[in-house]
Structure formats: structure tokens, C-alpha cells
Amino acid sequence: MTTNSDILMNPTEEQIAKTKKAIESYFLKWWADPNKREGACPYYQIHEPGKPIRGTVMVFHGFAAKPKQMEILADYLFRNEFNIYQIPLAGHAFLPPDNCWPQIDLKPEYFEPLRERVRKDQVLADFFSNRSGNSLWQFQRLNKRQMLSLVTRILKLAPSMGDMILAIERSNDPDFNRYFTSSHMNYLHDAQQRLAELDAMPGPIYTVGLSVGGAVALGLAASRPDRIKKVVAYAPLLEVEDEIRERYINLTGPLDLREFSWEQNVSFPVGCLTAA
Known part of the structure; x- marks a missing residue:
């Protein structure tokens, strides 16, 4: 991912701690749920205090997949000075789909x-x-x-x-x-809740997604243009x-x-x- 700005942000230790705590709270809810889907947990890669960043990227996988689907891209972005938040699509962190996934x-x-x-x-x-x-x-x-x-x-x-x-x-x-x-709007509502977990993190937010995840990335950016700077949508499922x-x-x-x-x-x- 390239940006038009070379400005780097330097989050404080407190800002990083607050962000990690918010994401980990969501992770613990997933972990404690008896219906959790193995391997579908949210995870983050956040640079340590003192390490300047270009921003934070929210990554959305494709339909029926798991966050790990996008891990190669996420690792690449992390190595290039971005924080990463890998997010399961709404409901996809749980089974069975009949009760958990939007439909x-x-x-x-x-x-x-x-x-x-x-x-x-x-x-x-x-x-x-x-x-x-x-x-x-x-x-x-x-x-x-x-x-x-x-x-x-x-x-x-x-x-x-x-x-x-x-x-x-x-x-x-x-x-x-x-x-x-x-419950199709859960795709957007869940993504908005995940975005809120990044409130303490300074700097621009970017969304990246594949297929249905691409559509979510676009929808989230449209709903929060004040917070999300750019979108990369790979083959977004729009129609x-x-x-x-x-x-x-x-x-x-x-x-x-x-x-x-x-x-x-x-x-x-x-x-x-x-x-x-």
C-alpha cells in the first residue's frame, strides 16, 4: 500500500495500550463463546512504542473464510510500517452459520x-x-x-x-x-464496532478486503469518511x-x-x- 503522505505517526505507550485492550476485550469474548469457530479469532500486529507508523490497516477476509486468509498481505504491510487489525467478518468467528452468519x-x-x-x-x-x-x-x-x-x-x-x-x-x-x-446489515454494524476499538490509535485508518470483505471495507469507509482515509478492495462482491x-x-x-x-x-x- 502506498500513501500520498510521508508523515509518520508515533503513538504513545498509553495509546497503544488502550488499543490493545479494546481489541483483546473482543478476543476474550470470542474465546469464551462455546460457539467459537476454531482459527477464526481476531488478531492484531501493532508496533511497539517508539516505532513510527504510517497508519493502521483493518483487513477483511472473504466470505466463509477466516482472517488468516489475508495473513501474507497483512505481514507485508506490517513490515512496511503499518499497524494491522485482522478481523473476522460478521458472525464468521462462530458456528453454526445458520445461527451466527448474516442471512x-x-x-x-x-x-x-x-x-x-x-x-x-x-x-x-x-x-x-x-x-x-x-x-x-x-x-x-x-x-x-x-x-x-x-x-x-x-x-x-x-x-x-x-x-x-x-x-x-x-x-x-x-x-x-x-x-x-x-441481518445483512450486521456486516457493516460489526465492522463499525471493530473500528471503534481503534479510537485511541492516532493516524489514518485504511481498510482492505477481499470479495465480501472488500464490500465491507468500502461500506465501512463510506460510513466513516472522517476516520478512514483510503480503501483497497480486491474483487469486492458488489453484485x-x-x-x-x-x-x-x-x-x-x-x-x-x-x-x-x-x-x-x-x-x-x-x-x-x-x-x-
Whole structure:
């Protein structure tokens, strides 16, 4: 990372201590939680008193990953006079994803009737059952043709789902809250809480993120332009470009179809992808 300024900050021992204490308080909450996800803890690299710094970098990993995903970049930045705060995305420090990760769900009054229709459709019932029962090593991702077939069959079974999905795909659609419960804003709210843990640290804050982490880095910077100086977003997930995959995610997500992460034995509802 390069900056337009060669000004170096020299945090005091007290400022460093306060920052470490704030971050460690969050770490201890993670450590004490019985649902903590192994290896998904937050961690920092902060230069010792007397060592000038260029600023502090908040690093956000990609969807379903862990902070260690970005450790090579973090180490490089630390060696080049930046403090580092590696942060798990909202909920990603805990398992299971169903209860901990942000997601979008259909409200019960819409979900239950639709689930009954799916159960009565033998093709869809078998499909959902097989997907939920697969192990990681047996799991095969759907190709576009399979996604399109699934979307077409669900919409034929429940045409009203078309209007519901538009409420997701349109920005600030007034019907979104009518159909769905959502915790997608937790991505931003959690990042804002992590930023607050750096209040005592002088100098500029930079955000860096990959994929969903890139979107979080951008969103956090937009919400706090007074505190965050610059953003580096690697392939930020701002929109699913492929229309078929986008419709598949938005349609099957609220129906609790599952996918698997790259981590062994960790699966998540597609609704977590919808929220991302």
C-alpha cells in the first residue's frame, strides 16, 4: 500500500495500550463463546512504542473464510510500517452459520406455505433432501443449466416468488421488509464496532478486503469518511454478474438450500450468500 503522505505517526505507550485492550476485550469474548469457530479469532500486529507508523490497516477476509486468509498481505504491510487489525467478518468467528452468519430469510407466513409446496413436489423434495445430506467431499456445485432448471421449477410452483425476489434485487425496495427478515446489515454494524476499538490509535485508518470483505471495507469507509482515509478492495462482491446465478442465490437462499464452504464439514444456508 502506498500513501500520498510521508508523515509518520508515533503513538504513545498509553495509546497503544488502550488499543490493545479494546481489541483483546473482543478476543476474550470470542474465546469464551462455546460457539467459537476454531482459527477464526481476531488478531492484531501493532508496533511497539517508539516505532513510527504510517497508519493502521483493518483487513477483511472473504466470505466463509477466516482472517488468516489475508495473513501474507497483512505481514507485508506490517513490515512496511503499518499497524494491522485482522478481523473476522460478521458472525464468521462462530458456528453454526445458520445461527451466527448474516442471512436473509423468508418470513414464516410466506416460508411455511412454500415449503409445503416444495415437499409435495417430488423432484424438488428429493433435490433439497439430497443437497442437505451430502458430505463435503461428495458435494458437487450446480452448473448453470441445473440452476436455471431449479429456478424455473420453483417459480412455476410458486409464481409469487418472482415478486419476492425482485424485492431483494431492487435497491431499497419497499416490499423487502414485508417478505423477509434480514441481518445483512450486521456486516457493516460489526465492522463499525471493530473500528471503534481503534479510537485511541492516532493516524489514518485504511481498510482492505477481499470479495465480501472488500464490500465491507468500502461500506465501512463510506460510513466513516472522517476516520478512514483510503480503501483497497480486491474483487469486492458488489453484485453477482451472472443473471442465472444471481436468481438462483436470491431464490433458493430464503428457502434454506445449503452449500458447503471450502472448510471441511462447514455448510451454510444459501441465504447467507443472499445476505452477502
